Amino acid sequence: MAKQYKVAVVGIGMVGQEMLKVLHEREFPASSVQVLATRARTETIDGRDYDVIPTSEEAFEDVDIALFAGTEGASGAARQFGWAAVERGCLVIDNGGDFRMDERVPLVVPEVNADAMREHQGFIANPNCSTIQMVVPLQPLHHEAGLKRVVVSTYQAVSGSGRAAVDELERGIHAHARGEEFSPEVYPHPIAFNALPHIGSLKDTLPGYTSEEAKMVFETRKIMGLPELPVSSTCVRIPVFNGHSEAVNLEFERPISAERAREVLADAPGIVVQDDFPNNVYPLPAAASGSDPVYVGRIRQDTSVANGIDLWVVADNIRKGAALNAVQIAEAAIDMGLV
Template sequence: MKRIGIAGATGLVGETLLRVLESGPHKIEDLRLFASARSAGAKMEFRDREYEVREVNPDGFHGLDVAFFCLEADLAKKLVPLVADHCVVIDKSSEFRLRSDVPLVVPEVNPGALKSHMNIVANPNCTTIPLVVAVNPLHREFGLREIWLASYQSVSGAGRAAVEQLQYEAEFVTLRQKPDSKGSPLGPQIADNVIPHIADFDSHGHTGEEAKTIRESTKILGLPELKVNSTCVRVPVSVGHALAVTCRFSRPVKVKDAAHVLKRAPGIVLRTGKEYATPVDCRGNDSVFVSRVRQGAGTDELSMWVVADNLRKGAATNAVQIAELLES
C-alpha cells in the first residue's frame, strides 16, 4: 500500500482515514487527495507534509495501488467503476454493498470474501460493522437465530454538515431558545432530542438505515435466513455509535461462556460486571467495546451493549484493514 488515493479526503471519513494511515506503519510514497471543485487547491497535512486537494477525476487515480472512496452513493455509482479500471477501490458508500459481485467485508468476520473481488470492495455501514464484530464470535460458538437491535447513532454518521448542525442547535438550546432546523441534514431538531428516522422510509415503515443494518449483517455473516429486527435512532452525540443488542441462539447460553468467547474475539474490548463503555470512551479508538452482557428473557437469549467510533472502526479503520488484507 504505497500509492494511495482518497476521494472525499476533506470529509469526516476522509480526514479520519488520513489520521489512521498517518499513525500506521505504511510507507506511503504517492498520496493523492480528491474532493469537490469547492476544495480544489486546499492543503491537507499528512506526516509533516502538505498535500494539495484536487477535484475528483477518474484519470487522477492512474498508477495507484488502492483508492479509498469516501463520497456519497450517487457519486460513487458514477466514479467507482471508472476508477476500478486503474486500481482496487474500497468504497464506503452504500452503493455497491449489496451487489452479489462485490464483497462486503469486515476483516474480523469475513476476510475470505475478499478473494472474489473484482477491484471493488465495499465497506459496510457504521452501525453494521460493530454489530457483526460483536455477534459473529457468539454465532460461531452458539448459532445465531435472531437479533433485536436498537441503535443510538451519533450525528457524525451523517457527515460534517450534521455535526455543525448539532453544534449550532446546541447553542440555542443552551440559551433556552428554539433553533431553526429547517434544511437540517438530520431532519427535525437534534439538540435536546432523539430522532427515530435515519434515511427514507420504505413501504413497510423501515428506514433506509434499518434496512442497511438488516441486509448488510446477513450478507457479511453469510446467514441469509437470520432474522434481524432493527430500530435506528439519531441521538445528540458528536462521535460514537451505541447499540443495544439482544440475540437468540440455537441453544442455551450462559453469560460466563459468552464472556469467555468475547474476551478472545478479535477487535473486541470486553468490559464485565458493572463496567461499561460509552461513545466518549470509544472515541479515537479502533476497537468495538462490548459491555453489560446479560441473560435475555430466555435461556437461549443474551443482551449486550456495543459501542464503537463510527468514523474509525465504523468507517476508516475498517477500510484500512481491508487494504492491509488485500496486500497480505
C-alpha cells in the same frame, strides 16, 4: 523491502480526513497518498499538507489502492468513478452504500469475513457504520452457539450525518441554553436534548423500516453469510457528537451462558470487553470516540427466551465504522496477496 503502494483517498470530508490520519498512524505501506475531491486546493490534516486534485478517470491511471469517501448517489464519487478506477487496475474500497449489495462486490469486515475478498473483482465495499460494530461481536458468538435471531436498537451519534450535523447539534445546544427558537436544517427536528427515530428514509425493500434499519438487516446477512437470519432494527439519532451505541438482543440455537459469552468476546479480534457494572464499567461513546476497538459490555442472559443474550456495543463510527475498517480491508488484501 516490503512492497509500497500508490494510494488515493477520494473525498476529504469527515471520513476522508480520518482515513488520512489512520493511514499515517498505522504506517500503511504507501509510497504516495493522492487526495482527490471535487476541486483543487491544499488541505491541512493533522498538521500535514495535502494537494487535492479534482477527481477524474485518468487520475486513477497510476493508483494501486483507492479508498472512496465521497458522497453517495448518482453524482457521488463511487458511482461516477469507482468502476472506471477498477478498469485502470486499481483496487477500490468504497465507504458509501451504492454498491454494498451488488453481487460483484464483497462486503467486508476483516475480523468477520476477510475470506469474502478472495474472489473480488476490483471493488470491495465497507459496510454501514452501525452494521460493522454489531457484526464484530456477533460472529464469534455465532460460532459458539449458532445465531437464531437478532434484535438491535441503536443510539447513533451526529458525526454519522457529516460535519453539518455536528455543527447543528452544537448550535442547537447553545440555542436551547439561551432559550431561543431553533430551526434545524440537517434533521427534521432539533437534535439537541432529543432522540429521533429517523435515520435515512422509508424504503420499499423493508416496509416500515428506514434505510438505515434496512441496511442493518441486509448487510448483516450478507457479511455473515446467513441470508435467512431474522434481524429487526430500530435506529435512533441521539445528541452525542461521536460514537454509536447499540443494545443488541440475541437468540441462539444452542445454550450459551453470559460467562461463556464474555469469554468468547474477550478472545475475539477487535473487541474490548468492558463489563464490570458494580464498578460502573461499561462501554461509553464519549470514551470510545477516537479509538479503534469495538467495546462490549452489559453482557447478560435474556431470561425471556431460551438461549438469549443481551449486549451493549459501542464504537467510534467514523473510525471502526468507516475509515479504520476501510484501511483494515486494504491491509488484509495486501496480507492475502490480493493486490
